Amino acid sequence: MPLSSHAVAARAVPFDHAIIKQHGKVALTWFGPEPRVVVSDPQLFREILSNKQGQFGKQRSILRIERLLANGLTTHQGDKWVAHRRIINHAFHLDKLKRMLPAFAACSSELVRRWGDSMGQSDVQEIDVWPEFQNLTGDVISRVAFGSSFSEGRKIFQLQSEQAQNAVKMANLMYIPGYR
Structure with missing residues (x-):
């Protein structure tokens, strides 16, 4: 596969890519004692994501993280998930997203300007985009939700990132026989 390809799976x-090639677009795998269904069919995936009847539950590993990180839409199930989804849906209506475009554009323009300034006289420069996009996401959320710039909310985002990293480290330190 050429490096310019977008087929990065x-x-x-x-592992998931090999399972899908071998068993098709829907396959059952095991993660220790926990069964998992791997889905690569876009229509079925869309149906799962728009699940409103609670037929598709969350992974137990996600539910365990709830105590460590957050209690929100990603960890809720059933009626609680439906109620929270209804609340958050209003924020993502097209009209509201259109009103957010100036904030998206301002944050993106600042990022592109910073990248241009960092290049100087050089025509080519390697940039680690992961932290840049994390900062961009935080900046957009800060401006849209709180009306402030990312520099003001940077400490909160850094603490959340650190908390998530520590939770992952803790999860990796746990040893449950038969689970790894």
Whole structure:
């Protein structure tokens, strides 16, 4: 596969990619004692994501993280998930998203300007975009939700990132026989 290809599944999630190639677009795998269904059919995936009847539950590993990180839409199930989804849906109506475009554009323009300034006289420069996009996301959320710039909310985002990293480290330190 050429490096310019957007088909990154074989490199990003090689195990799932091999399972899908071998067993089709819907396959059952095991993660220790926990069964998992791997879905790569876009229509079925859309149906799962728009699930309103609570037929598709969350992974137990996600539910365990709730105590460590957050109690929100990603960890809620059933009626609680439906209620919170109804509340948050209003924020993502097209009209409201259109009103957010100036904030998106301002944050993106600042990022592009910073990248241009960092290049100087050089025509080529390597940039680690992961932290840049994390900062961009935080900046957009800060401006849209709180009306402030990312520099003012940076400490909150840094603490959340640190908390998430510590939770992942803790999860990796736990040893449950038969689970790894």
